[in-house]
Amino acid sequence: xxxxxxxxxxxxxxxxxxxxxxxxxxxxxxxxxxxxxxxxxxxxxxxxxxxxxxxxxxxxxxxxxxxxxxxxxxxxxxxxxxxxxxxxxxxxxxxxxxxxxxxxxxxxxxxxxxxxxxxxxxxxxxxxxxxxxxxxxxxxxxxxxxxxxxxxxxxxxxxxxxxxxxxxxxxxxxxxxxxxxxxxxxxxxxxxxxxxxxxxxxxxxxxxxxxxxxxxxxxxxxxxxxxxxxxxxxxxxxxxxxxxxxxxxxxxxxxxxxxxxxxxxxxxxxxxxxxxxxxxxxxxxxxxxxxxxxxxxxxxxxxxxxxxxxxxxxxxxxxxxxxxxxxxxxxxxxxxxxxxxxxxxxxxxxxxxxxxxxxxxxxxxxxxxxxxxxxxxxxxxxxxxxxxxxxxxxxxxxxxxxxxxxxxxxxxxxxxxxxxxxxxxxxxxxxxxxxxxxxxxxxxxxxxxxxxxxxxxxxxxxxxxxxxxxxxxxxxxxxxxxxxxxxxxxxxxxxxxxxxxxxxxxxxxxxxxxxxxxxxxxxxxxxxxxxxxxxxxxxxxxxxxxxxxxxxxxxxxxxxxxxxxxxxxxxxxxxxxxxxxxxxxxxxxxxxxxxxxxxxxxxxxxxxxxxxxxxxxxxxxxxxxxxxxxxxxxxxxxxxxxxxxxxxxxxxxxxxxxxxxxxxxxxxxxxxxxxxxxxxxxxxxxxxxxxxxxxxxxxxxxxxxxxxxxxxxxxxx
Numbered sequence: 001x002x003x004x005x006x007x008x009x010x011x012x013x014x015x016x017x018x019x020x021x022x023x024x025x026x027x028x029x030x031x032x033x034x035x036x037x038x039x040x041x042x043x044x045x046x047x048x049x050x051x052x053x054x055x056x057x058x059x060x061x062x063x064x065x066x067x068x069x070x071x072x073x074x075x076x077x078x079x080x081x082x083x084x085x086x087x088x089x090x091x092x093x094x095x096x097x098x099x100x101x102x103x104x105x106x107x108x109x110x111x112x113x114x115x116x117x118x119x120x121x122x123x124x125x126x127x128x129x130x131x132x133x134x135x136x137x138x139x140x141x142x143x144x145x146x147x148x149x150x151x152x153x154x155x156x157x158x159x160x161x162x163x164x165x166x167x168x169x170x171x172x173x174x175x176x177x178x179x180x181x182x183x184x185x186x187x188x189x190x191x192x193x194x195x196x197x198x199x200x201x202x203x204x205x206x207x208x209x210x211x212x213x214x215x216x217x218x219x220x221x222x223x224x225x226x227x228x229x230x231x232x233x234x235x236x237x238x239x240x241x242x243x244x245x246x247x248x249x250x251x252x253x254x255x256x257x258x259x260x261x262x263x264x265x266x267x268x269x270x271x272x273x274x275x276x277x278x279x280x281x282x283x284x285x286x287x288x289x290x291x292x293x294x295x296x297x298x299x300x301x302x303x304x305x306x307x308x309x310x311x312x313x314x315x316x317x318x319x320x321x322x323x324x325x326x327x328x329x330x331x332x333x334x335x336x337x338x339x340x341x342x343x344x345x346x347x348x349x350x351x352x353x354x355x356x357x358x359x360x361x362x363x364x365x366x367x368x369x370x371x372x373x374x375x376x377x378x379x380x381x382x383x384x385x386x387x388x389x390x391x392x393x394x395x396x397x398x399x400x401x402x403x404x405x406x407x408x409x410x411x412x413x414x415x416x417x418x419x420x421x422x423x424x425x426x427x428x429x430x431x432x433x434x435x436x437x438x439x440x441x442x443x444x445x446x447x448x449x450x451x452x453x454x455x456x457x458x459x460x461x462x463x464x465x466x467x468x469x470x471x472x473x474x475x476x477x478x479x480x481x482x483x484x485x486x487x488x489x490x491x492x493x494x495x496x497x498x499x500x501x502x503x504x505x506x507x508x509x510x511x512x513x514x515x516x517x518x519x520x521x522x523x524x525x526x527x528x529x530x531x532x533x534x535x536x537x538x539x540x541x542x543x544x545x546x547x548x549x550x551x552x553x554x555x556x557x558x559x560x561x562x563x564x565x566x567x568x569x570x571x572x573x574x575x576x577x578x579x580x581x582x583x584x585x586x587x588x589x590x591x592x593x594x595x596x597x598x599x600x601x602x603x604x605x606x607x608x609x610x611x612x613x614x615x616x617x618x619x620x621x622x623x624x625x626x627x628x629x630x631x632x633x634x635x636x637x638x639x640x641x642x643x644x645x646x647x648x649x650x651x652x653x654x655x656x657x658x659x660x661x662x663x664x665x666x667x668x669x670x671x672x673x674x675x676x677x678x679x680x681x682x683x684x685x686x687x688x689x690x691x692x693x694x695x696x697x698x699x700x701x702x703x704x705x706x707x708x709x710x711x712x713x714x715x716x717x
Contacts, residue, residue, distance in 0.1 A: 088193075088194055089112065089193045089194070090112065090113055090114065090193075090194050090196065091110040091111065091112055091113070091153070091156065091193050091194070091195055092110060092111050092112075092113050092124065092128060092195070092197045092198070092199055093107065093109075093110050093148075093156055093160055093195050093197075093198050093199070094107075094108050094109050094110060094111065094128060094198075094199045095107055095108065095160075095164065095198065095199065095200045096108045096200075097200050105164045105165065105169070105200060106164070106258060107156070107157045107160055107161075107164065108235050108238070108260075109234075109235055109237075109238030110153065110156050110195070110238065111127070111128055113127060113128075113197070121141045124141055124197065124199075125139045125140075125141050125199065128141075128199050139199055139200070140199065140200045141197055141198070141199050142169060142173035142197065142198045142199075142200065143173055143196060143197055143198075144172055144173050144195070144196055144197070144198060145172060145173065146172075147194050147195055147196035148160065148194075148195040148196075149193070149194055149195075150193045150195070151193070152193075153193060153238075153240075154240050154244065154250065156193070156195060157253065158253075159195070160195070160198075163198075169198070169200070173198060228260075228434075229408075229432075229433075229434065229531050230408075231260070232260045232261055232400075232435065232436075233399075233400040233408065233432075234400075235260055235261045236261040236396050236397070236400035236436070237347075237348060237397075237400055237401065237402075238261075239254070239261060239393065239396060239397060239400075240393075241352060241393075241397075242352060242354075242375070242390045242391070242393035242394040242397060243383075243384075243385065243390055245389075245390075245393040246385035246386060246389035246390040246392075246393050247384055247385050248385075251267070251389065255267055255268065255271060257270050257271065260435070261396065261400075261436065262435070262436070263389075263392040263393070263396065263436050263438055264435050264436060264437045264438060264560065265388075265392060265428075265438035265439075265440075266440075267389075272560070272561045273435075273437035273438060273439055273560070273561070274437065274560060274561055274562075274563045274586075275439070275563065275586065275588075275616070275617070275618060276414075276429045276430075276431055276437060276439045277615075277616045277617050277618065278535050278536070278537065278563055278586050278616055278618070279412045279414060279431045279433060279437075279534050279535060279536060280412070280414040280431070280486075280487070280490065280536060281486075281536060281615040281616070282414070282483045282486040282487060282490075283414075283429040283439065283441065283483075284614070284615060284616050284617035284618075285482075285483065285486070286416075286427075286429070286441045286442070286479055286480075286483045287441060287617060288614075288617065289475070289478075289479045289482075290441065290442050290475065290476070290479055292475070293452060293453075294468075294471040294472050294474070294475045295452075295453075295463075295471070297471075297475060299471065299474045299475075299478070303474045303477065303478060304470060304471075304474055306331060306474070306477060307470045307471070307473040307474035307477060308470050309331045310328065310331050310332065310446055310473060310477070311423075311446050311447055311466075311469060311470060311473055313327045313328045313331060314328070314422065314423040314425075314446040314447065315423055315446070315447050317379075318378055320378060321355075321376060321377065321378040321382070321383065324376065324378050325340050325342070325355060325356075325376055328340055329341060332356075332477070334358055334372070334480075334481055334484055335358070335485075335488070337358055337359065339356045339357070339358060339372070339374060339418075340355060340356040340374065340376060341356065342354070342355060342356070343356070343357045343359070343370075343373075345357075345370065345394075345398055346401070346403055347397050347398060347401040347403070348401050348402050348403075352394060352397055352398070354373050354374065354375065354391075354394050355374055355375050355376040355387075356372075356373070356374030356375070356376060356418065356420075357370050357372055357373040357374055358370065358371050358372035358373075358484060358488075360488050360491055360492070362491060362492060362494075362495050362498065363495055366406075366495070366498050367403045367404065367406070367407065369404075369407060369491050370398055370415065371414075371415055371416065371484055371487040371488050371490075371491060372415060372416045372417070372418070372484055372487075373391050373394055373395055373398070373415060373417050373418070374387075374391060374417065374418035374419070374420060375387035375388075375390040375391040375394065375418070375419055375420070376420045376421075377420070377421040377422070378422070379421060379422040380421050380422050380424065382421070382422075386419065386421070387419035387420060387421050387426075388417075388419030388426050388428065389419075390419070391417045391418065391419050391428070392417065392428070392430070392436075392438055395415060395417060395430050395436070395438075396432075396436050399413040399415075399432045399436075400432070406498050407491075407494075407498065408432065409497075410494050410497040410498060411490070411491070411494055411534070412431040412432055412433050412531070412534035413430075413431060413432045414429070414430065414431050414487055414490060415429075415430045415431075415487065416428070416429060416430075416441075416480065416483055416484055416487065417429075417430050417438070423445055423446045423447045424443070424444075424445060424446070425442075425443075425444050425446050425476070426440060426442070426443045426444075427440070427441045427442040427443075427444075427476070427480060428440055428441060429441050431534070433531040433532075433534055434531050434555070434560065435560060442476055442479075444472060444473060444476050445469070446469075446473055447466075447469050448464075448465035448466045448468070448469045449465055449468045449469040449472055450465055450468065451463065451465075451468050452468075530552070530553065530554065532552040532553060532554055532555060532565055532567075533551075533552050535552050535565065536615075537550075537586075537613060537615065537616055537620060538550045538551075538552075539572075540609045540611075540620070540622065542608065542609060546571060547571070547572040547573065548569050548570065548571055548572065548608070548609075548622075549569070549570050549571075549572055550567050550568070550569055550582075550584065550622075551567055551568045551570070551579075552565050552566075552567045552584070553565070553566045553567055553568065554566050556583060563585065563586040563587070563618075564583060564584070564585045564586075565583070565584045565585075566581070566583060566625065567581075567582055567583070567584050568580065568581055568582070569581075569582045569608065569622065580624075580625075581624075581625040582608060582622050582623060582624060582625050583605065583622075583623050583624070583625050584620065584621070584622050585620070585621045585623070586616065586618045586619070586620055587618060587619050587621070588618060588619070589619060590610065590619040590621055592607070592610045592621075595607060595610070595621075595623075604623075605623040605624040605625070605626050606623065606624045607621065607622070607623050607624075608622040608623065608624065609621070609622040610622075629660075630660050630661050630662055631658060631659065631660060631661065632657075632658065632659065632660075632661045632676065632700045632701065632702055632704070632705050633652065633655070633657065633658050633705050634657030634658060634659075634676060634678065634700040634704070634705070635654055635656065635657045636652075636705055636708035636709060636712070637688065637708070637712075638712065639654075640652060640653050640654040641653075641712070657676060657678070657679070657700060658676070659673070659675070659676030659700075660673055660674075660675055660676065661675055661676070661699070661700060661701060661702055662675050663675050675699055675700070676699075676700045677697050677698060677699055677700060678694060678695065678696060678697060678698050678699075678700060679696070679697075680696050680697055681696075682694075682696055684696070689711055690704070690707075690708075691703060691704040691707035691708065692707075
């Protein structure tokens with residue numbers, strides 16, 4: 001054993017201790033190189049070099065964890081740049097909360113960010129607010145003790161599920177002192193995403209207003225509805241690709257009522273859309289024409305030939321989707337465009353692929369729009385997802401993109417969608433109003449069909465199943481073509497309203513639109529548009545020949561499927577008459593006689609208009625808006641109800657608990673009158689059936705009165 005071997009013994013001991021105590025420093029390449037060099041120097045020099053390493057890397061000795069403390073990161077803290085690694089992409093997860101500590105947060109997406117020396121918590125928060133279009137809300141940044149590593153963006157939601165409440169987040173995130181740098185040292189291996197920071201977006205409460213000035217509670221008032229629509233568009237940009245998002249695994253998490261960017265397409269039934277005919281008349285016309293018996297229609301030889309060619313191509317078997325699409329590509333063509341030609345549609349900084357679609361170039365400087373989209377599968381069960389779900393996802397990605405900003409500003413983006421699987425063809429209507437709404441307009445077997453009526457005994461009137469199928473398909477193709485033409489005309493009519501978003505000028509021969517150098521154009525300021533204003537039925541004439549114009553303001557119910565709107569009504573001539581607030585209701589059926597009878601007795605709002613509208617395919621009722629007082633009775637029990645005249649009238653007594661169900665505020669937000677609450681001494685024994693939620697000193701709610709009213713009017717109890 002040489003002198004150098006003996007001299008290296010204490011050095012190895014020191015190296016082992018350093019590895020345990022100062023692992024980040026010891027694993028650095030520079031330190032390892034120094035150790036290799038030490039075998040050629042004496043022991044004293046080795047010790048000097050080891051001590052030098054100790055003081056050369058003081059920052060590496062800090063523990064990567066963060067001390068337990070306050071949840072909220074202090075603005076102004078510098079963000080360190082210690083997170084490095086090849087192909088490591090940093091993302092910041094964004095949660096949405098309603099402001100209560102006990103709330104479960106909702107994951108709304110993630111945004112990329114870069115670790116820069118000058119970065120602060122405040123600058124990161126500002127960047128998140130800009131990317132997510134968050135304004136007027138509190139945004140708090142948290143740093144995770146251990147960063148979450150994922151391989152795909154689609155995994156972020158599932159990986160963050162364990163911390164989606166305030167308690168779990170408190171256990172998973174801490175804050176350093178004001179002057180300490182933030183950011184654990186993490187080295188990326190392979191192509192991964194690193195989630196080290198979390199932003200909690202606390203939605204502000206509804207602006208203070210006098211409870212006595214409100215009756216029905218809309219989903220959102222004007223400004224909130226506008227902001228909510230753009231927020232939903234921002235969230236929809238975080239959706240997965242249409243083919244991935246349409247798989248069952250992701251539909252289970254995305255197709256829920258709480259997901260703002262869900263597809264309202266009756267899957268599940270809770271995601272029911274309103275009738276799309278209120279947003280564009282072509283959807284009502286499509287349904288009406290498809291309901292017309294094909295036997296009563298006349299078709300041209302070209303229409304019959306096209307229908308037969310599509311049936312022949314659809315019923316055949318193909319080894320793959322590509323060959324099927326090649327076969328039907330030239331059969332379906334609208335405005336000279338083969339529908340199944342394949343599209344690459346620009347969506348933000350990337351593109352999505354669609355098996356089919358119809359494009360419309362309006363003018364130079366205006367993005368290409370897509371009145372029709374389609375997805376194709378080689379057969380039922382092929383491709384891993386339903387083509388209807390996939391085309392819904394594609395529509396959401398397109399209309400929520402930054403390229404569609406100006407289009408969203410002036411339109412609800414109506415479109416016709418096709419899901420085609422083997423011989424099964426489904427046509428959907430689609431709009432983006434309060435949410436992404438989809439309505440199935442037709443589902444046709446592209447092949448032989450049984451007749452809708454009994455065979456005719458008249459000579460020459462009978463048809464085979466194949467003949468019936470050809471005529472039904474011909475009817476579908478004609479209806480689709482006519483409706484597509486109407487939607488194209490809708491977008492052309494918007495030309496004067498669409499402002500050029502400062503792009504490069506697209507070529508009319510191209511089906512895509514891409515700005516210079518791969519950059520998106522600068523967003524133009526969006527005019528604030530209320531989604532209720534997209535309702536196309538905006539005027540009517542009374543029996544007295546008086547003409548009125550309607551201006552929609554907001555919804556009047558929390559149920560998306562209930563098409564009841566708050567609007568103002570103005571007489572066309574003379575135009576100087578004051579506007580009147582009204583309620584407009586769209587419904588499939590209505591008891592006009594009963595309403596008018598109660599209105600004459602002062603028990604229902606007066607009706608201004610009630611009729612079935614062909615352009616919508618629904619009954620439309622315009623009635624007077626009756627402002628409420630937001631009062632609750634509270635003690636609705638049998639002893640407090642007196643029948644003054646049996647069978648004719650009743651009255652209530654004992655208004656001790658009666659009062660406002662919300663705090664009454666003045667213009668400065670000061671409480672003028674507090675909401676009423678149940679007394680501490682309320683009897684909650686089994687002898688009285690109270691509504692769920694009734695507690696001592698608990699708030700008295702309208703739902704409690706409604707429950708008691710229904711309970712007391714049951715025929716047998």
